[in-house]
Amino acid sequence: MSDDGAARLPRSERPPPIELRSMCKAFGPVVALRDVSLVGQAGSVHAITGENGAGKSTLMKLLAGVHAPDAGELRIDGRVVHLHSPAAARRAGISTVFQELTVLPNLTVAENLLLGREPTHLGWLGRGAMQAEARAVLARIGIELDPQRACGALSIGEQQMVEIAKGVSTDASVFIFDEPTAPLNRAEVDKLEALIGALKAQGKLIFYISHRLDEIFRLCDTVTVLKDGEWVATEPVSALSADTLITLMVGRPLQALFPPRAATPPGEAALDVRRLTPVAGDASASLLLRRGEIVGLGGLEGQGQREIMRALAGVLKAADCDIVRSARDARSAPFDPREGAVRVVQQGIGLIPEDRKLEGLYMDLSIADNIGLGVLRGLGLMRRARRDRALLERIAAQLQLRARDLSQDAGELSGGNQQKVMVGRWLAAGVDTLLIEQPTRGVDVGAKAEIYGLLREFVAQGGAVLVLSSDLLELIGLCDRILMVRGGRIVGDVPAASASEEALLALALADEPVAAKAAAI
Amino acid sequence: MRSIRSGISVYTLGLPVLLVVVLGLAIPSFLAPQNLANVSGQITALLIVTLGQMVVALVAGIDLSVGSVISLASCLVATQADPLTGVALALLLGLAVGLVNGAGVALAGIHPLIMTLSTMTFLQGLAFLILPIPGGQIPPSLRELANGTLWGLPQPLLWCALCAGAVALLLHRTRLGLHLFAVGANAHSAQLNGVRTAGVVIAAYAVCSLLAVVSGIYLAARVAAGDPSMGAAFGLESVTAVALGGVQLTGGVGSIVGAITGALSLGLITNGINLFGVSPFLRGAFTGALLLVAVCVQRRRSVGL
Numbered sequence: 001m002s003d004d005g006a007a008r009l010p011r012s013e014r015p016p017p018i019e020l021r022s023m024c025k026a027f028g029p030v031v032a033l034r035d036v037s038l039v040g041q042a043g044s045v046h047a048i049t050g051e052n053g054a055g056k057s058t059l060m061k062l063l064a065g066v067h068a069p070d071a072g073e074l075r076i077d078g079r080v081v082h083l084h085s086p087a088a089a090r091r092a093g094i095s096t097v098f099q100e101l102t103v104l105p106n107l108t109v110a111e112n113l114l115l116g117r118e119p120t121h122l123g124w125l126g127r128g129a130m131q132a133e134a135r136a137v138l139a140r141i142g143i144e145l146d147p148q149r150a151c152g153a154l155s156i157g158e159q160q161m162v163e164i165a166k167g168v169s170t171d172a173s174v175f176i177f178d179e180p181t182a183p184l185n186r187a188e189v190d191k192l193e194a195l196i197g198a199l200k201a202q203g204k205l206i207f208y209i210s211h212r213l214d215e216i217f218r219l220c221d222t223v224t225v226l227k228d229g230e231w232v233a234t235e236p237v238s239a240l241s242a243d244t245l246i247t248l249m250v251g252r253p254l255q256a257l258f259p260p261r262a263a264t265p266p267g268e269a270a271l272d273v274r275r276l277t278p279v280a281g282d283a284s285a286s287l288l289l290r291r292g293e294i295v296g297l298g299g300l301e302g303q304g305q306r307e308i309m310r311a312l313a314g315v316l317k318a319a320d321c322d323i324v325r326s327a328r329d330a331r332s333a334p335f336d337p338r339e340g341a342v343r344v345v346q347q348g349i350g351l352i353p354e355d356r357k358l359e360g361l362y363m364d365l366s367i368a369d370n371i372g373l374g375v376l377r378g379l380g381l382m383r384r385a386r387r388d389r390a391l392l393e394r395i396a397a398q399l400q401l402r403a404r405d406l407s408q409d410a411g412e413l414s415g416g417n418q419q420k421v422m423v424g425r426w427l428a429a430g431v432d433t434l435l436i437e438q439p440t441r442g443v444d445v446g447a448k449a450e451i452y453g454l455l456r457e458f459v460a461q462g463g464a465v466l467v468l469s470s471d472l473l474e475l476i477g478l479c480d481r482i483l484m485v486r487g488g489r490i491v492g493d494v495p496a497a498s499a500s501e502e503a504l505l506a507l508a509l510a511d512e513p514v515a516a517k518a519a520a521i
Numbered sequence: 522m523r524s525i526r527s528g529i530s531v532y533t534l535g536l537p538v539l540l541v542v543v544l545g546l547a548i549p550s551f552l553a554p555q556n557l558a559n560v561s562g563q564i565t566a567l568l569i570v571t572l573g574q575m576v577v578a579l580v581a582g583i584d585l586s587v588g589s590v591i592s593l594a595s596c597l598v599a600t601q602a603d604p605l606t607g608v609a610l611a612l613l614l615g616l617a618v619g620l621v622n623g624a625g626v627a628l629a630g631i632h633p634l635i636m637t638l639s640t641m642t643f644l645q646g647l648a649f650l651i652l653p654i655p656g657g658q659i660p661p662s663l664r665e666l667a668n669g670t671l672w673g674l675p676q677p678l679l680w681c682a683l684c685a686g687a688v689a690l691l692l693h694r695t696r697l698g699l700h701l702f703a704v705g706a707n708a709h710s711a712q713l714n715g716v717r718t719a720g721v722v723i724a725a726y727a728v729c730s731l732l733a734v735v736s737g738i739y740l741a742a743r744v745a746a747g748d749p750s751m752g753a754a755f756g757l758e759s760v761t762a763v764a765l766g767g768v769q770l771t772g773g774v775g776s777i778v779g780a781i782t783g784a785l786s787l788g789l790i791t792n793g794i795n796l797f798g799v800s801p802f803l804r805g806a807f808t809g810a811l812l813l814v815a816v817c818v819q820r821r822r823s824v825g826l
Contacts, residue, residue, distance in 0.1 A: 066713065087715035102710035104703050106526040106773045115703055116715030120696045127694070150525045166714075 015078025017042050017173055017205045018063070023072035025058055027412075032058040035072075036231045038224055040174070043203040045196060047216045047237070050226035050249050051444040056209045057099060059226065060176050063207070064096040065089030076174075087116065095172035099179045099209075099442070103159045103166075105152030110134030112151050113166050137169040142191055156183045157301050161191070168195050175199055176207045181215065182441050185301040185470065186505075193219055211444050213242050225249055249445055257449050258477035259456040261497065266290035266480065270433050270464035271312070271335070271349075272324040278307035280319035283488035289433070294455060294465040296479035296496065298472060299508045304488030306354075306437070309468045312337055313351035313435050314344035315359075325349075328432055328462060350374075350426035352419070354437035354468075360422050363411030367403055368392050370410045370421050374429030395424045400450055416440075416447025423454050434458065437468045439478075452478050472501050484508050526702060527776035528767035532818050536765065537782050540789040548796045556792070558675055562667075562743060564788035565677035566591075566736045567758060568781060571766070572688045573732030574759035575780040579692075579705045580725045581772025582626060582633040587733035587759055589644035590618055591752025594737025596648050599657025599747025608663075611734045618644065619730030623723030641756060648749040655748040659741055667742035680739055684732060689777045697724055705772030761808065762787045765815050786815075 018040035025033040033055045040046050048056045061067045062074070065083035073080050076092055083089045089096070103112050110130050111118075119129040134147035143161050151159055160183045167175060177196070181189050196219060199206055208220055216223055217237060225232040225248045233248050240248075271289040278285075285308050289295050297305040310316035312323075314337040325335030325347055337344050341351070353359040361370050371392055396406055399420040403413060410421055419439065426434060439455070440448045455465050455478065469475050475482050476499050484492040484507040492507035544551040570587050577584045594611040601607030618640055625636040669676050692698035700721045703711040712718045736755070741747050760770075766783025768775035790811065794804040 064713075085715075085717075086713050087717065090715050096713075098713055100710075102707075102713045104706040104710055104773075106702055106706045107699070111699055111703075115699070115711070118696050118699065123695050123697065125694055125696055125699060152525045 014042075015075070016040060017077055018207075019075040019078075020059075020062075021073045021075070023059065023062060023074070024070045025055075025062060025067060026070055031229050033062075033069075033229045036226065036229075037072075038231070038234065040205045040207060041222070042173075042205050043200055044221040045200055045206045045208055045219050047220035047223040048207055048209045048226065049211065049216060049223060049245075050232070051228075051446045054226040054249075054444070055229040056226055057178055058229075060096065060178055060207060060209060063089065063094055063174070064098070064176060065092075065094070090116070090170065090172070093171075093173040094176065095167045095170035095174070096176040097164050097167035097178060097180050099182075101156070101159055101163055103151045103154075103162050105150065107151060108147060109138070109145050109149050109151055109154075109162055110147035112162055113137055113147070113169065115166075117170070137165055141165050141168065141195060155302055157185055157188055160184055161188055164192055164195070168199065172204070174205045174207070176209070178209045179211070179442060180208075181210070181212065182438075183470075211448075213245060213445075216245070217242065246445060257445070257452065259449075259453045261480055262292055262456075262460060264292065266293035267462070268330055269324070269326050271466075272326070273312070273321075274324070275320065275322040276308060276311055276318060277320040278304065278311040278316055278318050278488070282307075282319075284320070285485070285488060285490050287483055287490055289464045289466050291432075291462050291464050292459050293480040294459055294467060294478055296475035296482040297466065297468045297485055298470075298475050298482055298504060299485035301470060303485050303508070305468055305485040307488070308485065309351075309435055309437055309466070312344075312466070313349070314339065314341040315351065315353075345429065345431070348431050349433040349435065350429060350431040352422045352426070352434065352436040352439070354441060356415075356418050356422060361410045361418055364409060366407045367396070367401065367410055367413070367421055368406040371395055371406075371424040371428050374425040374427070374431075391428060395427050398427070399424045399454065414444075414447070415442035416444055416451065419443055419451055420447070420454065423451070423458075427458075432463045434463065434465045435468075436465060438471075439467060439469065440471075440474065472504050475499075475504070476501070526774060528769055528774040528779055529776055530767055532815060533765070533767040533779050533782050536815065537785040537789060540786060540793065544789060544793045544796070548793070551793070551796055556796070560788060560792045561675060561681075562677050563791065564784055565681050566740050566743075567755065567762060567788055568681050568784040569684045569736040569739065570733050570755050570759040571762040571780045571784040572684055572777070573729035574763045575766070575768050575775050575777075576688065576691075576701065576725050576732075577633075577729045578763050578768045578770050579701045579772060579775050580722050581705050581708075581770070582722065582725065583637065583760060583770065584622065584726060584729045584733075585634065585637040585756040585760075586618060586622060586641040586644060587729065587736075588752035588754065588756035589641045589648060590615060590730055590733035591737035591740060591755055592749050593644050593648040593651070594734045595741035595751050596652035596657070596747040596749055598663070598738055598741045599659055600652055602658075604660045604663045608738060611738060612731065615730040615734030616727055619727030620723060622730065623726035626726065627719040627722035645749075645753075652747050652749050655746050655751075657747040659745045659747075663738075663742045664745050667739050677739075677743075680735075684735060685777055685781060688728075688732075688780075691728065692777065697721065701725060702773055705774070707773075758787060759784075761812050764812060 016039045020036065020038040023033055023036045036059060048059060050056050062069050065086045065088050081092055083092060113134045114130055119126040131147055138145055143165060151162060164180055180192060196206055210216055220237050222234060223237050224234040268291055269288055270291050273287045275284050275286055297309065299305045307316060311318035317338050321336060323335045324332050326332045335347060357363060375391065392406060401420055402417050410418060439451055443451065459465055467479060476496050479496045482494045482496050482499055482504060483490045484504055486508060550556055573587060574584060593614065597611045598607035622637055622640055625631045626633050667676055671679055700716050703716055704718050704721045708718045737752060740751055762783035763780065765786050766779030768779050790808060791804060
């Protein structure tokens with residue numbers, strides 16, 4: 001047989017586009033991957049799933065050239081390859097859509113799309129060619145964006161679509177998507193799925209990292225489950241049921257994801273928002289949040305639900321408001337979040353923001369410090385956190401944190417544990433009303449159930465929770481009532497127990513041609 | 522919308538205009554051709570350094586060594602018999618200093634303040650070693666380049682236009698320019714997109730040092746001598762000018778126009794103080810206060826917010 005015989009072999013005998021053998025990776029003392037092997041076949045969508053800290057992202061970052069493995073080998077088309085940098089991975093034909101947005105806010109859409117592979121001649125940029133190419137990419141993918149716009153002016157969803165467009169438009173044979181759908185709305189998710197379908201039809205290999213079971217079952221051909229950095233199983237998706245997949249991921253039988261709703265009716269009002277106009281000239285919303293209940297805010301992206309949340313938290317300065325706040329002892333007083341976030345917290349209202357890295361946690365501080373911030377708030381300069389050690393220990397136990405100890409940096413934790421630390425901070429502060437955005441973004445199934453449980457426990461003890469989520473199933477499962485927002489107005493107040501995805505979607509869209517639009521989505 | 526990238530605001534553009542109007546009205550001699558020629562001569566050196574400082578600020582760096590580079594470049598040019606040798610030596614020196622600064626910051630992970638403070642001190646010593654007291658020889662051909670006129674325009678203007686044009690091309694027409702903005706906004710993201718961040722940072726410092734050399738050569742030609750302490754004030758002045766021009770020291774935001782208006786404002790203030798006959802010591806106090814006010818009025822935004 002000649003040297004290039006491999007190329008002429010029938011497909012099934014050709015070396016796979018990607019083969020990982022016994023990959024190991026540790027970060028300091030923490031082992032992220034232990035002896036993981038994996039084969040990806042051309043023309044298939046291969047899901048990588050598992051709980052928090054299972055090593056999914058680490059595995060993909062080895063493929064993307066971000067990290068170098070400690071041991072093991074990577075074969076591309078049967079040849080052993082060492083990837084030293086993201087640029088090297090790209091040259092080797094691996095294109096990655098990273099979980100964290102890598103879109104740069106001060107660059108235009110076109111510049112972001114082509115960053116790192118700009119059309120150049122001896123270092124000179126072909127600006128015209130860039131525009132044309134960006135336009136072509138956007139048109140092919142079906143995104144209506146002006147390539148000249150600065151990305152910092154786009155919504156998170158739009159930025160994610162730019163990120164995806166950037167990855168997909170690369171001339172590669174292997175594509176990696178790391179939790180791509182989290183910030184996307186339904187229409188955008190559909191676009192992404194169509195793109196992945198097209199790549200698959202072209203015979204590409206797609207690695208798709210996701211926690212979302214519905215996506216895995218809808219999109220993927222094969223699924224590999226990791227747990228605690230080790231390989232658990234690789235199965236054809238068609239051979240699995242949701243329950244068996246979850247059992248593989250969690251390593252224990254599926255408990256109900258959502259805790260049961262409260263048996264008792266909700267109590268007194270905690271926040272009576274009679275009128276709230278987040279942005280001058282826009283619509284006003286009114287809503288009632290009572291003790292003992294979890295209320296959801298839903299809607300299509302950009303319909304004003306986020307602004308309502310942020311205005312209540314005092315992060316966004318509302319144009320106008322009329323709100324009555326009732327404390328635990330049932331004393332009521334006017335409440336004006338425009339006095340600023342610090343005053344809002346002092347009145348017992350805590351915000352858990354969508355972007356934990358930027359607005360929530362101090363990634364370089366320990367878990368104890370991050371939780372302790374809640375306790376230290378408003379105390380004298382000389383107060384030492386040491387006294388609160390017992391409180392911190394108690395809260396950490398309540399949170400079921402998975403961490404070495406309380407001195408571990410928050411930045412080293414998985415998404416789910418970071419979210420628990422955020423909840424813990426407000427528990428320590430004695431807050432009785434929680435405003436929480438996207439409670440389980442970037443959180444795996446196992447930790448999701450625990451976070452839902454924490455929130456349910458919080459309201460059972462007389463707290464109130466307002467949840468913003470773009471995941472309708474989450475709203476239905478977690479909440480007592482769901483408020484649907486459209487155009488800045490609350491257009492529906494639906495008891496979660498009787499809510500269906502279709503009905504909520506209909507509310508989110510419009511009243512009239514509901515059926516037609518819902519079908520189009 | 523574009524100001525996400527350029528940092529230009531009404532204040533950056535308005536400050537020099539306001540200064541010209543105020544000075545023009547208050548001091549008749551300000552608009553005299555002699556004074557204008559004088560001012561533009563002074564501002565040219567500052568502008569050229571400021572352009573370099575801006576490039577470094579784009580990648581979230583700061584270069585304090587530019588002052589010493591200016592001094593040393595002037596000494597090198599003034600002590601060489603052949604002006605071409607002097608200029609070539611000075612440019613080589615600038616390249617070397619920039620590469621060392623950049624490598625220290627990008628590869629060894631040294632904080633830019635400490636890295637460039639070290640080179641600043643080191644090079645200052647070298648300058649005094651080469652030329653302990655101001656003096657030396659600057660050939661007439663070189664002097665003519667900084668003091669004469671070309672096509673009826675003062676030569677300094679030509680230096681400004683050439684340097685600003687070159688940096689503008691660099692920023693907006695080359696891949697390196699795009700990468701400077703990308704690395705400054707978020708080095709990690711840029712790297713994930715295949716940008717070689719270390720190389721970009723090193724290039725930024727090299728460009729800055731080279732421009733400082735150009736400024737030093739210009740100054741030496743202008744005063745017809747080398748001076749080991751000629752550039753001492755330029756390190757901090759260029760940072761001030763950059764900040765006045767709306768360039769964010771946190772990286773990713775800046776523009777040629779900002780560098781020009783910043784340098785212009787600072788130069789006009791200096792000239793105004795001289796013309797008013799105020800104590801030169803008050804000039805420092807005034808500049809400091811103005812910087813604080815200017816930076817406060819400008820709506821500060823870090824990239825991404």
